[in-house]
Amino acid sequence: MRYIVRLIALGIVAALLAVVPATMSQDDDVVINFYWASAVEGDLPGIFADYAAQFEAENPGVTINPVYTGTYTQTRDTILAEGDSPLVDVAIMLATDMYTFIDDSYIIPLNSFIDEMEDGEAWFDDFFPAFWANSIDPAGNVWSVSFQRSTPIMFYNADLFAEEGIEVPTNNEELIAAAQALHTSDRDGLQIPVAGNFPIWMFQSFANAYGAPLTDGDPTQVTFNAPETLEALEFLTRIGMSVEDGGFGVGPMGGSAWGETPSAFVAGQAAMIYHTIGSLTNILQSADFEVGLSFLPSGPAGEDGTGYGSPTGGGNLYIFDDGSKSEAELQAAWDWVVFLSSAEIQSDWGAATGYIASRISSWEIEPLLSLTEEFPQYAVARDQLDFAYEEFTAYRSVEIQNIINFELSNVISGSVSLDEAASVLENAQAQIDGLLEEFN
């Protein structure tokens, strides 16, 4: 049937072909197809059209064609579906997509572009170092540049803390004590959004704070069965377990849902929540109480203001080349990446979307400067970056994350008891090692 359809289609198309515009470019300009993935609301097509117009005015002869490609996952699938002759030139994809695409030789390293910059070193150093962690492979190749980055952070109801005379917790013991003090029959002391399909991001902050990061810069190694990993998982699970069952009883069993956690906090149904800094704008607009932000409390991995464990998150800019692109096209693609990651654009984009502007100097210029003066909360996530870890990434990243997410959910939700958790982690580790075998 497909074949018949194609034949019929071919016949009809042959007649139409003359009038159908077949390509995306209309003139002799260098055209950069820029695929953007999004996870925030707003007139993003309008914003990207403005950025493209600004860039084109400064770079005659280059046309930017911004294309909305859906979520990060849809964007990845779109690029993979383009197959052997990709149309994409520059894309925003997850910072953790690096090894997926190195593996398939889609993206190119950017070192030579950086070396050729007049002030390449200064440019490089103006990004928060934590944001480079997911861009550089062990051989030192730079594969992506930060664009829309985030990190988990703790939101607390400052009015409640003031009323009850409780200090904001800085470590896990204080966290549980504060949560217990603020927990009532119609208010959770603490909500951590680990219910659902993606507990790994929040879990990383615990694993890191317990001294057992899942990955540590080497894409061929993933550690999910360390004793500290188990301790971290036990701690996270106990937050939602009732006191009778040996838990702390300060949050919903199995964790809260990602989408519902900010609204529960705003409605006064949770005294503290962990969520992404990307939620701050909405929460500030909706809450009728003083919203406090603090670092995720530290774990046993360090003392005295160390032992923080937050990972980074969000999307980076990648350049694609299947070997067919001209020098001029690649240079234009790089110029566009430099433009989007410039201090001016980062300041503007950060203020518009709530992502953390990735350039240090972008915090000293408008509009971000006045925003942080008015709402100092925005700077908390920035300052936490000094302690941030890389986000989980490895070869076979998608499959390994699926395994980890599945097992984490089993334990956190209570489907698997804590007594069996150790063997669950061992089994998962064996599966992960199997997936990574070919790379070791």
Next chain:
Amino acid sequence: MNKIGTRRRVEVEMTPRSVGSRNRWSVAADVLTVVMSMLWLFPFIMAIAVALRPQREPISTGNIFFGSHLTLANFERAWNTAPWEWHFLTSVIVVVGVLSVQLVTITMAGYAFARLKFPGRTLLLYIILLQLMIPTGILIVQNVQTIRELGVFNTRWALMMPYWGSAFGVLLMRQTFREIPRDLEEAARMDGANVLQVIRHVYVPLSIPTYTAFALVMVSARWNELLWPLIVTRNPEEGRPLTVGLNQLYSATEAGAQWGNLMAGTMLVIFPLVVLFMIFQRRFIESFAASGLR
């Protein structure tokens, strides 16, 4: 029958107690109907309520339906998210462009399989049946390549062409045509009708309910499709349907669920279909009853 019925009614009317019990039953049936339809309506009503609620008010606070006041702000925000006017245009063009071609192809193929004898008929029918069982997702990469080779990538043609043939439609029309008595065709032939005239004047008019049912299924399938348009088109102006605009709202999950925007966007997108359904409601229901489709 009639007589008995009449007499019974007279008897019933004579005893007040029976009248009461009969009314009770019919009231109970009415209540049940209302309850069932409320169950079906509930998500729709909530969607409207959430869409009209101020964005900052969670559903758990204030009046459950109206919040503190009703507002169109969510619609404004949703409208500003995407170039909806282009999305609407594309969705309408694609639905019309697919359906009009499909009606021709499924009629021709359906007739051929129902009434013509030709070598390989059974085999071809099985191949078409087989196609129903292949999930379209796994063919996407190959289909994208085909679309690019045809030179229609990033045009509305790319959204329409793959659906010009419909295995489901061919089988549906084959079954429908087979149930039409051959005598009718033979009578038409006697009067000198050729194949096309037979199809036009005998088979098509007798199959209108089936066509209506098919059209409804296909229109909503194309209207609601996301993955294919997202991958084979790139610019709203060249042809991206409503679902791509809606996807922008649905993928804004970073800051938690923005129900107000989501529901307002959903209302925008389903509105034309809801209106269409209301206009043709009676006909649709008759078609489904007649064709046995659900």
